[in-house]
Amino acid sequence: AQSVTQPDIHITVSEGASLELRCNYSYGATPYLFWYVQSPGQGLQLLLKYFSGDTLVQGIKGFEAEFKRSQSSFNLRKPSVHWSDAAEYFCAVAYSGGSYIPTFGRGTSLIVHP
């Protein structure tokens, strides 16, 4: 069964520092990969997605992610974090060869210090 691992439950960074949130997925057919952000009391907002082509994808709010098939990873990055980026971040994967229903990771909570 497809699975997603986000190894970091909490990440704390200082405002202006760079950020990398890790995501690993279980091996399968061509993955469709997503990062969502959830601000307190709100739903999930799509930051970016990958399904083919350039392995470095750009998203909203200055985020980017890189698909590395050899490492089964899809890490999310941002060069300079803003206080408003504090939120919960979810990685998700779906596969073209089976169910298209995405499986979500357990999330990483980002804390931003001033």
Add this chain to the structure above:
Amino acid sequence: EPEVTQTPSHQVTQMGQEVILRCVPISNHLYFYWYRQILGQKVEFLVSFYNNEISEKSEIFDDQFSVERPDGSNFTLKIRSTKLEDSAMYFCASSPGQGHQPQHFGDGTRLSIL
């Protein structure tokens, strides 16, 4: 930008009572979903709905749950006899297609069972 809307934002119900959670998906979307997020845990898939029938469901979605699209705009989740463990955030999502077409989420309904 069109949004998925969910009502109510918070529902408090006595254990054993029936509850209906309502969602208005984005109008030109064809696939509809319900997810659950128990406090502090990952987002879990419940059910997907396409062409007026359930296309996939998880093991969480037992006989106590049902979904319906009673008209051209609403998509509802009914829990027949609520249990304490049904307390969670329930998210509705919709997408124009499957696979690489990402889901758009509502802000959720917080269901509290007393």
